[in-house]
Amino acid sequence: MVRYALIAEPDPQRAAGLLALLTAEGLEGVIVRDGAEAQEQVRQRGAPQLLVTDLALPRMDGFALLTWLREQDGAAGTQVVVVTAFDELRVRAWQLKGTLGIHALLSRRASTELMRDTLRRVLGGQLASQAPPDEASSEQEKQRLASIAAMRLVDDGPPEAELQQLVTEVAQAFGVPVALLTLVLGERQWFKAHVGLPPSLAKDRGTPRDWAFCHHVVQGREPLVVPDARRHPVFRDNPLVRDGIVGSYAGAPLQTSTGEVLGSLCVIDTRPLVLGVEDLAALRELASRVAEDLEQRARAKQATAQAQAAPVVSEASALALLREAVQALDVAALLVAPGRRPHTCNAAMADLLGLPSDAFPGMTFDAFCQHVASLTTDPAATLRQLDLAAGASRGLRLTLALERPQPRRLRWVARPFPIPGGTAQMLTLSDMVSPRPPREERERQFRVDALTGLDSRRFGEERLLREIGRCRRSGMPFSVLLADVSGLGRLNATRGFDAGDAVLRDSARVLEALGAPTGFAVRWEGGLFLLALPGVDAERTETLRQRLHATPGVPAMASATVTVEGEEDPQGTLTRAQAALTRAKMEQRPPHLP
Template structure:
């Protein structure tokens, strides 16, 4: 097997930076968006030479991933670097570093050069440079609490109906019993809106801050997911976990447009929580919108209106103008670099970092000529001659150039620089736009969710939905059945009649299966010629009847089927493994019957 570095990181933009970093060390980088996906990569490729991982991973958390990895004989030489935003998780990991085989622990806020130097030292067997923890200062916390007070968000009245409706919809959307909109105060967390809480907590509308999972979100300023709190080394002794109120947690920060973290929008289950990266992204987006709405409502408070009228109109300076523009470009899907007067790169958005394969924090402070040299190094020109990359003349309407990039992947792009005046001089927006035949971001994301051949959900999307439905059925006391359908004759069709015929056969069966489970059921292209039909609420008799109906209506030699029912408190992954084992046995028996003896 080729040596590789495994990056376990849910955030695609940070992942791009880490992949670029390990590539600079001569390693192939392989990305896993959650802990379960990281385990699957290791099963397929054996253990990596380097693992860079967060501790707060969806589906399987970082502690569990590292424990599992160290149980493998081929992982004894794997070097591990942990990069996480959560100080208390990092402290606990340091206490367990020998058992977990951790070679270095870094804050998410560590400079990229520190991360790069740490990886180099770990790979070469040197002692990593000590990294001071980047904790929230007392001054930052004071400003945060003052902001909550000035917005007058805490009151003694009942929760607002609009916010109650929001958390109720969130709970339904994520198939969990509890959803909360919390404010993290000095010594407690306060529930501004809540659904599904036990009566005692609902009456108090809060808990001590020491108990609050949401405290970690505020401290880290990032989303936190704890798939199984009962086994988590940081949270398993939490009173809410011991009392059976919290079995799993996912929370996203309420970040105002001014950058203060007020609290969280979070979901809680009493059972393991199998949310995927797409679910967390949706939760983050909801939290961002709610924080913006709270900000707008606070401006309408009478006392605040009076203070605004009494205040002098703020003067727009170069610094404030650049800060406002920096916030604005973050919402753009087009790769954009903001250049301050004096040709100083000031900030870029995530799209630019992703397109060039460079972490976002590399751009501020980089000389513009150095930026141009970096882009020139990514070009595909065999002669080494490329259009002269530069900013536009300040009196012009803009500079437009076309060039071909080879790295991180081949594509043609348009370089566009546009000048505009701000206090203190002329700034420029530099955009790099992909040309010709490149799918928009929405289409690329859809390709990860929908199988292009059959139109069914992909395995990654389907597995996340399946695990949520299993959890829902368990809470509601309903059965849940799985039907695996394998096109055993697919390979033979491809060989004898061509791949077009094989693709058509697979589409025909997919079309037959799609929708057979009614409104709650769904079908997934699981792998190759295997499709999975999930039947939440379907009992064993109904699932078996569906299987027999399918065999009667389909060319029997073409498909083979296997049924598995969710049993008791069996782990959802165990149910999937048992379904696969059932199908494997059935296929082996079929081969034995059809192979000449």
């Protein structure tokens, strides 16, 4: 048996945390993202001393992986720790612990201390006990159901056309026959939107909660993937599986801004489902956006209901009430008063269209449409589209291609609703290319260096200080590698800034790869990069520094390393690193000039 630990974990942050714990125990850790990658690693390197795995892995689930592993030569002594968010999967795994060779089961929400203690006990040859289920309290469940009721998400009407279009697009994007937007209620799951269901389920728009795969997503608060439900020890006896309706499943939680999980956005196939980690991440991002949209719809409905419930409220009072809802939205939004009068917009709309917020109340709606059209390549054709959108009594959705202030594709959605004095309209513009709402995009620009894609210095320094503190509390080493590209100014002067930028981007990629999977790189300033290495001691850091200079194609660099000493102030560590780099530059012979 090879002395290494195999970590099968789709989430890179959690995988990095597990790797740090195992490195501290003296094991070489190898991270894989799904069950198929884990199989390939075992084939190449042999059975590991320790396997830490989730049960809900893409491509091959944890149960199938453990069954396969126990059939391999030399794997009888492999110790197994299961870490998963799903209680019923964990209970079933514990029932099969003898067959699957499981030594411990933990919740994803287990503390670092419990995780470390469990790993040490298993490595020491002890059989750890099962962690208790993470059952939500009755109060939490009441609050979750109250949120669904307050948002008025369940109704007797047909599925909304916009949500039906969404699930249709999701099914097409993932290449599956069925996609659902589900709400998990007290005793049943209810399909708010659906495509591809058998007629009986489509008519009932739901199933008992006991049948619902989405129930597990709500309980675990994490995405769940079941690549082959017919062979899965938890789901193979599910009535939907026995009837051939569900052969495989992947679902992501609809989580509100206050933390309640309403249900799931899921895809279903009658055959085994081959979804990778990137696919699962995309589904999770879509679910997050859908949950945000449902919240926005609920706020708009609540504001409309309040306005309608008080007939003595004036038009001005109703608009003032709605103004707060508009300002709270992350998506670009404009409130249009009766008579097609732009009333108020949020900061996201102003940023998107390059207009100051105070310009909107003084505009006519025609002037607003003309401004939007002027940002496109064909203003006349766009203006005709917008006139149609503005005049539609039931609202309209259309797609716009803006060239200014920057090229982007936008979805225009107009939703009319009555208020005292007439019909108002909520107009939203959402970016169809970038999934990030404007607020998140602004935060991303603060965090990320635009040229290299690395952490910016300001964000990287904050992250560095946090990681040093974390490693100190955990008793782990922490090292820093500084690397400064030599002759960058001369390169820019002789070959142009494009050449210099290319060198910086290439250097960033090399440093990122060098620090993977637990380290992170920061563009400190100019041609100076910092590589933070949590869990790495001085000797290994020096090895990495030498590997950096030996990498083919890496430009000439001056470099230096330091390791945090005792309770040294983190700023003191950075000062020592800068001093060491200065000495390295002085000792380095100047590069030969052409």
